Amino acid sequence: MEQNRTSSQTRESIFEACSQILRHEGLTNLTLQAVANEAGISKGGLLYHFETKEALVEALFEYHNNIFEQRLEELIAIESDKPGAFLRAYAKASVEQMSDPENANLYASLFAAEEKYASAHKLMREKFVGWQRKIDQSGLNPNWAMLLRFAVDGLWFAEMHRYATPGPEQRDAIVEMILGLTQHFDNPGK
Amino acid sequence: MEQNRTSSQTRESIFEACSQILRHEGLTNLTLQAVANEAGISKGGLLYHFETKEALVEALFEYHNNIFEQRLEELIAIESDKPGAFLRAYAKASVEQMSDPENANLYASLFAAEEKYASAHKLMREKFVGWQRKIDQSGLNPNWAMLLRFAVDGLWFAEMHRYATPGPEQRDAIVEMILGLTQHFDNPGK
DNA sequence: ACAACTATACCGTCCAGATGGTATAGTCAA
DNA sequence: TTGACTATACCATCTGGACGGTATAGTTGT
DSSP states (O other): OOOOOOHHHHHHHHHHHHHHHHHHTOGGGOOHHHHHHHHTSOHHHHHHHOSSHHHHHHHHHHHHHHHHHHHHHHHHHHSOSSTTHHHHHHHHHHHHHTSSHHHHHHHHHHHHHHHHOHHHHHHHHHHHHHHHHHHHTTSSOHHHHHHHHHHHHHHHHHHHHTOSOOOHHHHHHHHHHHHHHTTSSSOOOO | OOOOOOHHHHHHHHHHHHHHHHHHTOGGGOOHHHHHHHHTSOHHHHHHHOSSHHHHHHHHHHHHHHHHHHHHHHHHHHSOSSTTHHHHHHHHHHHHHTSSHHHHHHHHHHHHHHHHOHHHHHHHHHHHHHHHHHHHTTSSOHHHHHHHHHHHHHHHHHHHHTOSOOOHHHHHHHHHHHHHHTTSSSOOOO
């Protein structure tokens, strides 16, 4: 006979089910019924794990944030501790995240979901504050460091929405350019 | 007796009604009924002007895009035709757009709407392609120019979602930094 | 000038379908 | 026994959209 899954296994499969739906069907189709079907459980079972849809979405944000931050930690560990190290890791982690084109849809849907689910938006805002704090402590001129963060976020934003994105070689060149610029303490232009 | 408004007057009041709702209530509350109420017409009247909700949303995107592009044209006219001129106008127009904090909500809702309304997304993608083309023709090294565009878009993205945004003085300083960098043909850092 | 007609700008009502959420009764392995 | 579910039924609410109807403005022929 089949064994019941543990609670945490089911939770993970629910998160992956949500992600699949967001990747291929979009936020509009992220209904409780659809998530339950995709995860191979019933709607009642889904609501056993998450009392409301908002709680589900918030947990989904935490799930993806953890993945990102774990990778970020790994990249920080590799990075030397020269000035701008965090910024370089942040840039690499952001770019990596978009290496699978299907993730563009996922993240675009996730950002769209923030508009509706205030708790998810709050979570993301707190995350950005944390990253920005580390960027400030990164040893670079704060304005210069923030400008570089915006360049990274802007690339990410373009990839996510597919807004006039660079081709692979140009993207690599721009990323290299950004990484190089993080080695300057301040704006090298005048 | 009261006169009927002209079609274009009503259309404009509908766009403003949509914008008000997006600014203060969010995309979730952008229903046909709510738009009709806000515009002071009936739901039937609204559907007279826009056959479907998708058509309404698409027209709303065109409306706001026209506002942005008109301002962009003005700023281009002011700008000298030295290299990077378009990029500077683009940066200024983007920043100006966010000077009213209530617009942050509006644009965040608009971007969220793109996830649902494919025609609006298509429109925005085409707009970005057009802007990117002008950036490419801006007389700067293409990779460098695109990097600067991403910096602008990243600032815009942060303001829109209120993600660890700079204070007013820091924002001004960063904008000045970006404008200064557009006067370099290529990455001035090494 | 005036009647006839057409086009425009709406209004008010109705509806099928979907959604999030609740409740309940039962299953099944450890 | 308990935790982890399934299955089903149900509800209140909301949504986009279709519809028939109406008042007014503008055009046209005579």
